[in-house]
Amino acid sequence: MLAGRGKSIMGIGVFILTFGFVMVNYFLIATACFIILSSLVSLPLFDLGINIDALKVTRHLEKTKVFQDDFIHVTVEIRNTGSKRLDYVDIKDVYPAEYFNCVIGEASISTRIEPRKSILFSYILKPRIRGEFFIGPIELNVKDRLEFNVERREVPDSYTSIIVYPPYGDLRKLDALRGRSLGKMFGSHRSVQVGTGSEFHGIREYQFGDEFRKINWRATARTSRIMVREMEQEKNINVLVAIDASATMGSGSYLNNKIEFAIRAAVVLCKVALEHKDLFGGAVFQNNPLKKEDITRGVRLLESEAGDQVLFRLLDFIATTRTTGRKTLGLWMDQLVRRLKKRHLIVLISDMEAPIEEIKVMFTKVRARSHELIVISPFSPWFEIFGRDLTPAERAIAEAISEEMMQHILETKQNAQSMGIPIISVGPDDIIQRTIEEYLHAKAKGKALL
């Protein structure tokens, strides 16, 4: 097939030929003939010699699951399994440039491959956002030396799926947060329950019915009164982070929208909860807009579990979440609590952009099953304007929205207060910190104990 360059050459040839005829100039005519024929003469040989199917191209990814702030080394191997040399091969590994940055190397190469030889090239990508993406396809352009003729092919099945988790940097920052922002709130806060644990809680005076083995003789001798030891009751709680993944959570830039921050907060919360030996689970609320009749299946649930693997399960569970569909908070919560077998501390991250009545239904459903609920509410305009220089008009719009949302949230908070449910409005700067604080606060108060 004649390539773009071949066509251009032919065009120039025809142009010169025309002038040659007009000016009766055989030099121009002969030059034009050379140029025209040069683009065509090697066409049969090119078609005869080329066998693009003999090129086997494979891609190898160092890992298929990475954190957003991690790097991926992608290696591409091209093997010429045929018996003929390919003079000029352009190989391009296509990756979604809006989601990945190529930080080192290049994802394409122009080369010449001898028969039964292979060539390797690689590049390093850095994901820009969380989600599931596909690297590929691999495009092959086999050309003749002068690039007059070309054969294009897309390597079949040359897509590789890659899952990008939220940034690991938040977990790294946890240590810093322990020392600074979270201050005294952070740490191993146990419940106030006193029972039969192994951790010492305090000493009090003997009361009728106390077991004799709990008497602390040394304190008794010191105070001349019978004193008993009290031990802390070590109880784990079930924590479940529920993420609202309806369309409103995705508004704003794709790097700084509410869902991204919600997921980051959920991951950090998981890490902290696991450090506190709690059982941790997750839920994603989302209606599929393509299946309008199927809103009864809007909840994806990851059962609460303990152990080191939970964090990775949660990452897998939420990494591919995208925002879509309308919000049905009441229905979602009803479905969720029906599926929960034990009492849970539910941390819901939702912008609460739903009618008050529906939110009330949600609170009722939670309370009816004796679950504890904390609502972390990303305050809308703060996320949409995060990291942007606003024009005066945009600022005015943001303020108007902010006022309207404030009224809505205040009304919601009034309803929530009567049921003992805290609603915390957060911005991009403090969403992670406040989520952890609220969890620790709830735990310190002994909420959701079994």
Add this chain to the structure above:
Amino acid sequence: MANIFQRVMQLATLGAFLLAIAFVTSAFGSSTWRYDALGQILDSLKDVFSYAFYTAMAVSGYFPAIGIMSGANIGANMPLSEALLFPFLNMTYQLTDVSGNVIAYSSFNDLWDATGSPPIFTLFADQGLAMLSNFYFLLFILLFILAIVYILLFVGRSDIKYSIYTVTCLAGMLITASFPSLIKKILDLFGVPPEVSIPFFDSYFPEVTILNPNVVAGTATVRSLWAAFFVYACLELSFQAAYVSKVNEPSHRRARLLEEQMAILGERSLQLEVEKKEREVEQKAGAPAGSGQAAAEERARVTIRSFFTGAGLGAIREMVERRERERERTRLEEVSSDTRRLHGYITRLFEVDKRARDTLTAVGSAPSQKNMVTTMFLNMGFRLLALFALVFLVTNPQLLYAVFNVPPIIAESYEFYAPEAVVTALVPIAMLFPVISFAIRNYKQYRLTQFKAQREEQSAMLKRLSELREIDEAETVIADEGKKAELEQKPAGGTP
């Protein structure tokens, strides 16, 4: 080695094209091939630049305010400028074509002495008009400069579009030269009276006589064919040079880039590490024990009453600014952290994967130079030979007519000696290649389809065979179990 070969190819292309440019410019001489044509053109070019330079100097001298020194008699007449510049420029300004015909003006001293009569600007205007009156020559100079610039760009960037532009400029020189006669013919066709058109052309677009038979010929001659072949060979050489560069370049470029990136990353991450430590030290030294408390107190001071006073607003503004600074600092920290991590990642990658450096630079993609040279010259030789033969056939269609026994009444007709007769051979020959290519492509497709069908048939057969084998095995198992059951039943039934 690869780089040397690449450079040699580029220099060879440059040399060949310069020769081609000289060859085409010699088309405007009155004799045969002129080896000094290029020199003549360069001389003329120097004159053009001299003219521009002296004009600028004269203007600066005429207006003392913008001159180098005050006074009317300065500029190029200054002894210093004369001493510095005159060796490189022409004292006598003569714009000539390659035949030595003077196109414009005379001596610069006339310009400088002309402070009174005639006025200096009249002289400049005359000068400019003299150049413009030979519009063709200006275009020729422009095309010549463009051809040189493009070929130099080709050497620098190895992009064949520049060599194509060079050839187009060379063709353009001839086309431009013939333009006045062409326009005259067109005007004649449209019935414009010669008494109107001819004086206009004579004054502004004088006819350019192209006499050199080496380059131009009214009939198809071997000499014009060789000339065209030589120009095309330059183009082909440039294509091959570009190919060598494109195939060799990626591994060199990647290696160079990787080295640069690694050096920058290493340096930057070290610098960032130092900055980070310095910042930490500063923070430790600058932050008193109760700084957090002080900030809290400051916040507490912003009461509702003070909100509307200047102090309250100032404090809020300061808080906002501090928040902004904090964000900016966080962003910078993230960037520096990314840089450090990338450096660490690559260092680890090189330690863990020994092939990583080679694959990132794609060092294996650079082809063997020996093979490259051999195949390049073979390929080029074959193509040039084939093209010369084909173009010879095309430009001399009578040979084809003889082969195909075209009736003499057609073959020997007057029209078939016109240049357009070339088309009768060019079109069929040119079409032959795509047709053959189409046939080959279809045959390959047919073979591929057959091969795929055969493979599918084979796999279906294998599948059927394995199914049959499974059935056989199942039947055997059933038969065995039947026999076993019979054997188990026999003693039970047989025992009294």
